[in-house]
Structures are given as C-alpha cells and as structure tokens.
Amino acid sequence: MKIKAEDLTDLSKPDGGKFKVNSLNEAQEFCRKLAAGHYENFPVGSVIIDRNLRPDYFSVYAFSRTADDIADELTHLDKTELISVLDNYRDLLYNEDFDSSESGNPIFIALRHTTEKHDIPAAVLEKLLTAFKRDINFSQARNLDDHLDYCNYSANPVGELVLRIHGAYNSKTAPLSDKICSGLQLVNFWQDLSRDIKIGRHFIPNDLMSKFELTKENLFDENNSAKLKLCLNELYDYTESLFEEGRELIPHLPGFRLKKEIAVTIKGGMRILNKSRSLGSEIIYRRPKLNGIDIASILFRAFF
Numbered sequence: 001m002k003i004k005a006e007d008l009t010d011l012s013k014p015d016g017g018k019f020k021v022n023s024l025n026e027a028q029e030f031c032r033k034l035a036a037g038h039y040e041n042f043p044v045g046s047v048i049i050d051r052n053l054r055p056d057y058f059s060v061y062a063f064s065r066t067a068d069d070i071a072d073e074l075t076h077l078d079k080t081e082l083i084s085v086l087d088n089y090r091d092l093l094y095n096e097d098f099d100s101s102e103s104g105n106p107i108f109i110a111l112r113h114t115t116e117k118h119d120i121p122a123a124v125l126e127k128l129l130t131a132f133k134r135d136i137n138f139s140q141a142r143n144l145d146d147h148l149d150y151c152n153y154s155a156n157p158v159g160e161l162v163l164r165i166h167g168a169y170n171s172k173t174a175p176l177s178d179k180i181c182s183g184l185q186l187v188n189f190w191q192d193l194s195r196d197i198k199i200g201r202h203f204i205p206n207d208l209m210s211k212f213e214l215t216k217e218n219l220f221d222e223n224n225s226a227k228l229k230l231c232l233n234e235l236y237d238y239t240e241s242l243f244e245e246g247r248e249l250i251p252h253l254p255g256f257r258l259k260k261e262i263a264v265t266i267k268g269g270m271r272i273l274n275k276s277r278s279l280g281s282e283i284i285y286r287r288p289k290l291n292g293i294d295i296a297s298i299l300f301r302a303f304f
Contacts, residue, residue, distance in 0.1 A: 001033040003066070005073040011066050012089040014097060016105035023102050024113055028055045030106035031062035049257055056118065056165050059110035064128050064158070066107060071132040079136050086136075090129050093122040118164050127157045141205045144238060147189070148182055155185035166258050173253070179246030180262070184269045186239040190232065190276050194287050208234060225281040236277050243270055 003011070003019075010017025021027045035058045049057060070085055077085070092098070092105060098112040114120065131154035141147050159177035163169035189196075189203035196202045197219070209215065212231040218224050243266055253259050268290070275288035 001030075001037040003034070003069065005069075005075075008066065008070050008074060009085055011105060011107055012070065012085050012092070014092060014095055014104055014108075016107075019106055020104060021102075021106040021109065024109060027102070027106040027109035028058065028113075031055070031058040031110045034058075034062045034065060049261055050255075053165055055110065056114040057162075059107065059114045060125075060158075060161050060165075062107045063111050063125060067129055067132050071135055082136050083133055086129055086133060090126055093125055114165070118167070120161065120164050124157045124160055124164075127153045138201055140201070141203060143205045143207045144235075146205065147186060147203070151178075151182040151185045155181040162258075162261075166254060168252075168254055168258065173249055176246050176249035176252070179242045180249060180266060180269075183239050183242035183246060184265070186235070186242070187269050187273050187276070190235060190239070190283070191272055191288050193284050197284055204231065204235070219284060228281045228284070232281070232283065233277065236273055239273055240270070243273075 007018060010019055019030065021030060032055070067086065067089060070089065071082060074082055074085065092108045093111075095108070098104070098108050102109055111125075115122065115125075131150065134150060134153065141150070156178045159181040160169060160174065163173055163177055193202055193204075202216075202219075204214070208231050212227040214224060214227060214231060219228065247266060250259050250262055253262060271290060272288055275290075276283055279286065279288060
C-alpha cells in the first residue's frame with residue numbers, strides 16, 4: 001500500500017482522516033500493508049524476526065516511512081508549511097487520547113501499543129522527525145562529524161528501537177548499534193549521489209571536496225574522475241570501519257533470530273558499499289542496486 005501525497009496530511013491528524021480505524025487489529029494491519037508496499041534497498045527483517053514482534057516493527061516503520069513521505073512528497077507546500085505538518089505529526093506522539101482509545105489514527109494507535117509494550121520513550125521517535133526537518137532545511141556537511149551528528153537523529157534511533165523491541169538496549173549494545181546504523185546511513189548517502197546531485201545537493205563533506213580540489217561545478221569533469229574516486233574511497237573506507245566495529249554487537253544480542261537479522265543488515269550494507277565502490281566515479285551517474293543473487297548471497301553468508 002502506498003499513500004497518495006494528497007492524503008498524507010490525514011495521517012498527521014488525531015482521527016486519521018480517511019484512514020481512521022476502530023481497533024488495534026485494524027491499526028496493525030494498516031501498518032503491515034504500508035510496510036509491505038515499500039521497497040527498501042536493505043533486506044527487510046520481517047521474515048527473520050519473531051512473528052510476535054512483527055507488528056511492532058511495522059508500527060515503527062509506518063511512523064518513520066510516513067514522516068519521510070511527508071517531508072519528501074508534499075511538494076506543493078513551502079518549507080514552513082512542511083515543518084508545521086511534521087510538528088502536528090510529532091504532537092501525536094504525546095497525545096494522551098491514544099492511551100485509552102483504539103479509534104482514530106492507525107499509525108499512532110499501533111505505535112502507542114508498541115511503545116507501551118516495550119517501554120520506548122517518545123523522544124526516541126521524535127529524533128527521527130528532527131532529522132526530516134533537517135532534510136527540509138538542508139545544509140552541506142562540513143565534515144564527517146556533521147554526518148555523524150545527523151545520524152544521531154536519522155539512523156541511530158532506529159537501532160535503539162530495534163534493541164528496545166527485543167529488550168536488548170543497554171550501555172554495551174547501544175554504541176555498537178550506533179556504529180551499524182551510522183554506517184547504513186552513510187551508505188545511503190553514497191549510493192544516492194546520482195539522485196541527490198540532480199536536485200542540487202550531495203553529501204560529500206566540504207573538507208574532502210577541498211582536499212581533492214573538487215567543486216560542485218567540476219564533479220562531472222572527466223579530468224577529475226581519478227580525484228573523485230580517491231575522495232569516495234576515503235568515504236567508503238570510513239563507512240566500512242563503522243560496520244567492522246559495529247559487528248561486535250552480534251555476540252551481545254539475545255536469540256538466534258535477532259543475531260541473524262543484524263548480520264543480514266550489516267552484510268546488506270556492506271554489499272551496497274562494495275557495489276558503490278566498484279562503480280568508481282560512475283556513481284555520480286547511476287545508483288547501485290541489489291539483485292536477487294546479491295540478496296541470496298547476503299542471506300547465505302549471514303546464516304552460514
């Protein structure tokens with residue numbers, strides 16, 4: 001299921017507008033269909049994770065996916081109006097009406113069940129909305145530290161949510177999870193270079209652009225392809241180091257299923273990173289994608 005852009009604002013209302021449901025089961029089914037209707041370039045863990053936890057994954061995914069769509073697809077709104085819609089969406093995280101009612105906005109009915117069940121603070125979810133607001137008011141990263149700060153809002157909360165759903169969030173697992181999630185976010189930046197450049201932005205930090213004498217204007221100059229490749233390899237090496245450090249999370253996780261879910265996630269990120277690296281400077285023209293053989297390889301390596 002894909003929500004039309006003109007209907008997204010209904011999901012920022014307490015009653016859910018045209019998507020209103022009247023039971024928790026209806027709300028969870030809505031979130032499941034929403035999750036199933038989107039393609040992501042990393043393997044989806046819903047097949048691997050415990051069946052009893054899948055509704056919780058779907059509710060969290062539906063929340064973040066809808067916020068992302070609001071930020072990206074309401075192109076008829078200016079930046080101020082977009083921020084206002086996201087603020088309305090954020091306010092629903094703290095709306096106490098969802099504590100006692102199963103009628104209304106399907107995402108927040110399902111999400112409230114998940115947050116109460118797993119003791120998830122609303123502030124963790126609000127961080128994701130902060131990241132979407134930063135996307136709306138985009139500014140070029142000065143260095144990788146700026147990217148890591150952004151990851152603290154855009155990606156690391158996702159890892160925290162997964163750990164909390166599994167009762168595995170603690171001082172040992174949290175920083176290792178952050179490494180993996182930050183790595184995944186950076187992979188997404190690098191693989192999307194061709195798309196982002198077309199809309200007038202990219203995520204290569206300014207300090208590396210200067211180091212390799214690159215500018216927005218000369219990125220496509222064939223004479224600079226070797227410099228661009230060196231610049232990108234430096235970014236790829238740093239991203240790979242995050243995955244290598246984050247891999248230490250796996251032994252600290254409970255249960256076979258979660259261990260394998262995280263293993264698959266890391267291998268998926270590494271696979272895309274390697275595909276990005278193999279494109280060299282061509283990555284500013286086309287985006288790497290996983291095919292069936294890639295996914296089969298990821299699953300095989302994760303399990304065996």
